[in-house]
Amino acid sequence: MGRKKTxxxxxxxDLFCNTELTRKKIAGIVKVSEVQIGKWAKDNDWELDKTANQVTKEKLVRGFYQEMANIKKFANTEKRNLTPAETDQIIKLTNSIDTLGKKYNLSNYHSVLKECLEWMNKNDNETAKRFGPVMLEFLKYKATSLKND
Known part of the structure; x- marks a missing residue:
């Protein structure tokens, strides 16, 4: 007996959102057509979920700190003080880090809902099947509302 479509x-x-595998490779692993993978990805906006998985608060903060370090390193290499523009950039990066600490972003919501759905899937698969699409709709709603804040 074959696997269920679900x-x-x-x-x-899971493979699409959490790996760098191509649609063709995913299709081979899952044993469906590449066209089907593309349809699922398009119809259910998997790209949004993949982005949410990859853009975490920790990665953003780390990137901001790296950018500040690069600005300082460049000035030190030239043996000079920071320019007003560089200082302004560091202030903006610092403010961005502070803002991330105060407000949930889409990645935070995605992480919590994904963990909840994984737990639900292990404990009550039927409930997980019902809640999964609802959670995705919530993420889409949050994506829109966070853009408007």
Missing amino acids: DEYNEAY
């Missing part, structure tokens, strides 16, 4: 979908979704 199993194929869920595995494809």
Whole structure:
């Protein structure tokens, strides 16, 4: 007996969002057509989920600190003080870090809902199947509302 379509979908979704595998490779692993993977990805906006998985608060903060370090390193290499523009950039980066600490971003919501859905899937698969699409709609809503804040 073959796997259920939902199993194929869920595995494809996980591979798409959490790996760098191509659609063709995912199709081979899951044993569905590459066209089907593309349809699922397009119809369910998997690119948004993949981005949410990759853009975490920690990665953003780390990137901001790296950018500040690069600005300072450049000035030190030239044996000079920071320019007003560089100082302004560091202030903006610092403010961005502070803002991230005070407000949830889409990645925070995605992480919590993903963890909740994984737990639910292990404990009550039928409930997880019902809540998964609702959680995705919530993430889309939050994506829109966070853009407007």
